[in-house]
Amino acid sequence: MTSTPFSALTQDQLDQELLTDFETMSAFGATPAGGVDREAMTAPDVEQRRWMKSWLEERGFTVEYDRVGNQFALLELVPGAPYVLLGSHMDSQPLGGKFDGAYGVLAGAEAAWRLARKFAETGHTPKYNLGVVNWFNEEGSRFQPSMMGSSVYTGKMDADLALKTADLSGITVAEALEAGGCLGTGSGPEAAAYAEIHIEQGRILEDTDTTIGLVEATWAAQKYHFIVHGEQSHTGSTVIADREDALLGASHLVIAAREIADSFAPAVHTSVGQMVILPNSPVVVAREVRVHLDMRSANEDLVKKADELLHERMAEIEKTANVRIEKDTAHAWGLLPYDERGVELSRSVAEELGLSSRNIMTVAGHDSTNMKDVVPSVMLFVPSVEGISHNEGEYTKPEDMCAGVNLFTRVAERLLEG
Ligand code: GLV
Ligand code: MN
Ligand code: MN
Ligand code: MN
Numbered sequence: 001m002t003s004t005p006f007s008a009l010t011q012d013q014l015d016q017e018l019l020t021d022f023e024t025m026s027a028f029g030a031t032p033a034g035g036v037d038r039e040a041m042t043a044p045d046v047e048q049r050r051w052m053k054s055w056l057e058e059r060g061f062t063v064e065y066d067r068v069g070n071q072f073a074l075l076e077l078v079p080g081a082p083y084v085l086l087g088s089h090m091d092s093q094p095l096g097g098k099f100d101g102a103y104g105v106l107a108g109a110e111a112a113w114r115l116a117r118k119f120a121e122t123g124h125t126p127k128y129n130l131g132v133v134n135w136f137n138e139e140g141s142r143f144q145p146s147m148m149g150s151s152v153y154t155g156k157m158d159a160d161l162a163l164k165t166a167d168l169s170g171i172t173v174a175e176a177l178e179a180g181g182c183l184g185t186g187s188g189p190e191a192a193a194y195a196e197i198h199i200e201q202g203r204i205l206e207d208t209d210t211t212i213g214l215v216e217a218t219w220a221a222q223k224y225h226f227i228v229h230g231e232q233s234h235t236g237s238t239v240i241a242d243r244e245d246a247l248l249g250a251s252h253l254v255i256a257a258r259e260i261a262d263s264f265a266p267a268v269h270t271s272v273g274q275m276v277i278l279p280n281s282p283v284v285v286a287r288e289v290r291v292h293l294d295m296r297s298a299n300e301d302l303v304k305k306a307d308e309l310l311h312e313r314m315a316e317i318e319k320t321a322n323v324r325i326e327k328d329t330a331h332a333w334g335l336l337p338y339d340e341r342g343v344e345l346s347r348s349v350a351e352e353l354g355l356s357s358r359n360i361m362t363v364a365g366h367d368s369t370n371m372k373d374v375v376p377s378v379m380l381f382v383p384s385v386e387g388i389s390h391n392e393g394e395y396t397k398p399e400d401m402c403a404g405v406n407l408f409t410r411v412a413e414r415l416l417e418g
Contacts, residue, residue: 006117015402018110022401025051025090025106026098035392036098040091040137040148041069041176048090049182052105052134059113061132065184068152068162069136069177072188073109075116076129082192083131084415086111086408089138089149089367097394099199099384101138103401107197108132111409115416126416128192135367136182142167143176144292145223145331150367153188154374168276193415194371195342195378197408199396201364203387211403212350213360213381217337218369219269220300222307224293225330226253230323232279232287243285249323250275250289256313257293260306268297268306269363292330298361300335333369342378349410355403364389378411380404 004013028051029036029044038044049071053063056073063073074083088104109132116130135153140146143165151157163174177183200206205213230246250272257270276290295310297303314325343359350357360381362369368379382404385395 006114006121014114015398018106018402018405019398021055021110022103022106025102029092030098031095031392033095033392034098035096035394036092036102037095038090038092039094039142040139041142041180041182045091046180046182049134049180052090052109056109056132060116061112065182066153066186066188067159067184068149068173069182069184070149070153070188071134071136071182073112073132074129074189075112075131077119077125078127078129081127081129082190083129084193084195084412085131085133085189085191085371086195086412087133087135087367088196088198089135091137091139093139093141093390095392096139096390097388097392099394099396100201100389101198103382103396104196104198105132105134107405107408108195110405111412114409115413127418128416129189130416131189136177137173138367140331143173144225147365147367147370148173150370154370156370191371191375192418193376193378194368195380195408195412195415196366196368196371197380197382197404198366199384199389199394200360200381201384201387201389203384204360205358205381205383206385206387208358209356210358211355211382211400212346212357212407214343214346214350214357215338215362215368215379215381216340216343216359217298217335217361218333218365219296219298219361219363220303220335221294221296221331221333221365222303222329223331224295224310225328226250226291226293227326228253228289228291228323229326230285230287233285235283235285238285244322245285246289246323247277247286249317249321249325250291252317252321253291253293253314253325256310256317257295260309260313263309264297264302264306267299268295268302270295270306296363298335333365336373338368338372338379339376342376345414346378346380346407346411349407349414353403353407353410355407376415378415380408380411
């Protein structure tokens with residue numbers, strides 16, 4: 001930390017602070033291919049949270065955890081006032097990219113630190129308090145569903161249900177948070193507004209040579225959890241007509257999901273991303289397969305139609321593969337717009353800074369998808385090279401990272417004035 005007054009720092013010095021800190025944080029869970037492997041409450045996630053905690057504490061923020069492991073760093077400027085929260089998530093997918101989420105938490109921390117220094121120097125008191133948040137388990141890879149921390153914070157998910165959720169090895173969220181020293185109490189600070197910046201994870205900004213995406217809505221999503229029930233038997237000796245092959249049924253589901261997406265192309269996206277096969281042994285016909293299917297569209301009617309088709313296909317598959325399919329909707333959200341005022345505010349800040357911007361939808365879910373339903377929220381994107389994400393090759397150019405944080409800082413400053 002330098003002792004140079006904030007107003008004397010050059011843009012280059014501010015950019016350097018950001019890029020150096022990003023490099024430091026990307027070392028937690030770094031993979032040889034340039035990504036990170038930092039699933040919720042694994043050792044690298046815990047270590048990175050500790051690093052973020054000391055970074056913020058050294059700068060005068062008070063760090064606390066709520067009952068579901070959301071990490072808040074608070075700077076009380078106006079006693080008793082609610083907080084403008086800036087943040088995202090630092091957990092990653094297995095073998096994921098280092099920008100997804102982590103960039104947004106660091107952007108929040110850097111913006112908050114810039115504003116804290118500015119207020120300290122000018123003696124200005126804003127209307128609201130300033131907070132940074134690192135939401136617990138946004139990715140939902142180790143513990144489902146995704147966006148767990150912000151779902152509990154916003155009252156969309158019961159805290160006890162979240163705490164009881166177990167990973168594939170039976171470790172619960174409560175146990176993992178306790179072991180990581182991240183299990184707090186209470187339901188977090190009161191928010192006045194929320195802002196998040198994230199990489200696009202798509203190619204629209206790059207294809208249109210735009211620096212800033214102003215998110216106006218999230219695609220609707222349905223995430224299904226199927227259990228295909230069959231009967232365990234010998235892969236060699238069981239007569240074909242007698243087989244109740246759960247993996248055959250699950251495979252038909254994978255194909256059906258794709259055919260449904262193709263029939264609405266390009267408006268519906270679907271994929272099965274995970275299957276758990278029991279007992280998963282080479283000479284055993286699977287008795288049970290758990291299948292996670294993700295379906296999204298910007299058009300809620302199409303999600304409904306795709307869902308109907310999926311039910312028809314399930315009935316066919318049960319007959320042809322001689323299995324029984326059980327279905328749960330594990331997580332769903334509708335197409336709800338973001339507050340237009342946030343979009344317009346960010347557009348005008350982009351103009352002031354001479355940055356190109358455009359309205360955009362997010363296909364991926366973000367914690368702001370939850371937050372926008374309870375407080376005025378702003379969601380911003382910076383470009384992803386070739387749209388690559390949930391992949392170690394995920395990349396955003398340093399100049400775009402820096403431009404995003406400059407814009408984000410000014411947006412946060414405006415939100416702090418109410
Ligand atoms: C979470 O990031 C999602 O898009 O499901
Ligand atoms: Mn993310
Ligand atoms: Mn992600
Ligand atoms: Mn996400």
